[in-house]
Amino acid sequence: MSASAYIAGFGIAVPGGGLTQTEMWDGFFAQHFAGDRMAERIFRGAGVRRRHAAVNPVVEDVSRWSTGERMRRYVAEALPLGKEAVAAALADAGLAPVDVGLLAVVSCTGYVTPGLDIRVAADLGMASDVQRLFVGHMGCYAAIPGLGAAADYVVARGRPAVVLCLELTSLHVQPAADDHGHVDRGQVVSHALFGDAAAAVVVLPNAADPRRVGGLEVVEIAAVTDAASADHMTWDVTDLGFRMGLSPEVPRVLARHVSDMVSGLLGRHGLTTADVDGWAVHPGGPRILSTVAERLGLPDDALDASLGVLAERGNCSSATVLLVLDALRTMRRPRSRRATVAMAFGPGLTLYVALLRGT
Numbered sequence: 001m002s003a004s005a006y007i008a009g010f011g012i013a014v015p016g017g018g019l020t021q022t023e024m025w026d027g028f029f030a031q032h033f034a035g036d037r038m039a040e041r042i043f044r045g046a047g048v049r050r051r052h053a054a055v056n057p058v059v060e061d062v063s064r065w066s067t068g069e070r071m072r073r074y075v076a077e078a079l080p081l082g083k084e085a086v087a088a089a090l091a092d093a094g095l096a097p098v099d100v101g102l103l104a105v106v107s108c109t110g111y112v113t114p115g116l117d118i119r120v121a122a123d124l125g126m127a128s129d130v131q132r133l134f135v136g137h138m139g140c141y142a143a144i145p146g147l148g149a150a151a152d153y154v155v156a157r158g159r160p161a162v163v164l165c166l167e168l169t170s171l172h173v174q175p176a177a178d179d180h181g182h183v184d185r186g187q188v189v190s191h192a193l194f195g196d197a198a199a200a201v202v203v204l205p206n207a208a209d210p211r212r213v214g215g216l217e218v219v220e221i222a223a224v225t226d227a228a229s230a231d232h233m234t235w236d237v238t239d240l241g242f243r244m245g246l247s248p249e250v251p252r253v254l255a256r257h258v259s260d261m262v263s264g265l266l267g268r269h270g271l272t273t274a275d276v277d278g279w280a281v282h283p284g285g286p287r288i289l290s291t292v293a294e295r296l297g298l299p300d301d302a303l304d305a306s307l308g309v310l311a312e313r314g315n316c317s318s319a320t321v322l323l324v325l326d327a328l329r330t331m332r333r334p335r336s337r338r339a340t341v342a343m344a345f346g347p348g349l350t351l352y353v354a355l356l357r358g359t
Contacts, residue, residue, distance in 0.1 A: 003158075005151035006215035006359050009093025009202035010326045013084035014052040014313070015077060015168075021048050021192075027058035029191060032176050036183060043192040047286040047307070051195030051314035053170035054081070063173045063240070070171045070241045074110030078198075082120045082166050085198035089162060090124075093202035097124040101159030104133040106146040106318045108235060109167045109242065111136065116166065139235055139346030140282055142318040143199075144354050148221035150203045161203045167317040169194035172241040186246035193285055195314030199322035206359075216325070216340060216356040222265045229253045229349040250284070251291040253349050259295045262341065265353055271339055278340030278356075279303055280324040283310035292343070305331060320344070325356075 019027075025043050033039040054077040055062050062070065082105070090097060103126065105117040117132040131153070135146045143165045150161035173191060177183050204215070232253060234245035266272055273296055281292050283306040293303055305327040313323055321344045328340065342354040 003155045004206045004217050005154035005203050006206065006217040007201045007325075007356070008204045008215040009089040009091070009095070010322070010329070011085040011088030011090070011092060011200040012323065012326060013081045013088065013198040015054040015081060015196050016052055016056065018050045018052045019056065019058065020050045021046070024057060028061070029057070032063070033183065033188065034176065038185070039183065039188045042185065042188045046189070046192035047283075047310050048193060048195075048314045049311045052197065054168045054196045055170040057170065057173060061173075062171060063175050065241065067237065067239060067241050071110055071112060074168055074171055075112045077168055078107070078110060078116055078166055079119055079123070081198040082116050082164055083123055085166070085200040086120055086124060086162055086164050089200035089202045093160075093204065095160055095202060097126045099160055100126050100130055100162050101157055102131045102133065102150060102153045102161035104135065104146050104150050104161065104163045106135040106138075106142045106163065106165040107167060108137045108139050108142065108317060109169055109171060116164070120164065137235065138318070139233070140284060140315070140317050140320065141344035141346040141350055141352040143321050144221060144342060144344055144352035145223070146318075147201070147203070147218065147354060151218040151221075154203050154205045158205045160205070162200055163203065164198065164200045165319040165322055166198040167319050168196045169317060170196050172243070174240065174243055186244065189246055189285070190244045193315040195316050197313055197316035197319040197323060199319040199326065201322060215359045217359050219269060219355040219357050220265060221352070221354050222261065223350060223352045224257055224261050225348040225350045226253055226257060227348070230347070232349050233347045235347060250349065251287045254288065254345060254351065255291050255295050257351055258292055258343075261351055261353060262296060262343070265355055266339070266341075269355065273297065276339045276341050278328045278338075279306070280321055280328055280340060280342040281306045282321045282344035283307065283324070284315060284345065286310075288345075
């Protein structure tokens with residue numbers, strides 16, 4: 001048996017009890033955007049029913065907080081969420097913290113040193129020689145290169161790895177208008193879509209237990225970047241936190257690349273889209289999902305897991321594609337051993353795709 005790596009455990013953690021989209025609009029954003037009817041239409045049409053926020057905008061208006069204030073809050077909120085998600089993933093995989101050889105942490109919504117990688121590892125009781133990796137500021141697609149790095153480690157070292165994706169987008173609510181009174185519609189979209197979550201996966205070598213079934217083998221990771229559209233999605237550090245730049249052209253750029261990207265990846269393994277029975281597509285918004293479905297010719301229900309996560313969690317940046325994978329595994333009975341495709345996109349404009357196979 002050739003060396004390989006597979007996902008064997010999931011753990012999810014979200015802050016608070018969640019807020020409906022109506023509660024968020026009525027309680028904060030209606031006043032934030034001063035009765036802007038276009039903003040309300042965008043907000044209510046985002047495909048989100050409810051989401052979680054570590055910083056509840058109905059209770060706390062952080063839009064004028066300094067970046068320093070936001071980062072201090074990030075540490076306080078992120079550590080318990082990260083520990084909960086990793087502990088749940090380890091329990092799901094039947095491992096103890098001391099079994100972990102690599103902890104990879106993915107986040108673009110906060111920075112601190114010593115980082116979450118050190119703090120989570122220490123608080124959960126991982127070994128002092130555990131290796132650590134931090135993947136930062138790559139945005140919504142970052143879970144997939146993080147998974148790729150963990151899989152490479154697992155194959156090379158024969159030891160388990162954990163990938164933790166943790167995003168607190170609620171810390172980065174921006175002022176409704178710039179100094180000249182202009183409302184950025186991209187900010188309206190961001191505020192309508194993004195939620196907070198932590199998601200962790202355990203990655204094991206196949207030699208860990210050859211009899212084990214039910215995981216997802218990491219077959220291949222692929223990427224493409226359209227550098228000409230680099231300004232279509234940005235994430236800038238400002239004095240008032242991190243500010244997203246989002247162009248309405250993103251779905252059009254994605255449409256140019258997704259078909260060739262996916263067909264090429266599948267073709268290298270003798271597969272077509274008909275062989276894929278699990279689609280974990282990052283729900284960047286309703287238009288993104290409809291674009292992917294149209295370009296790939298997917299069945300009407302192929303993206304139900306992505307739509308469900310968007311509706312109940314919102315877009316949680318890097319954590320979202322793991323949330324969709326977790327939703328997919330609970331939807332499958334009996335468990336499928338066919339192909340699964342995980343896909344996410346973000347700044348660059350970059351598209352990352354992972355081919356996974358049931359074990």
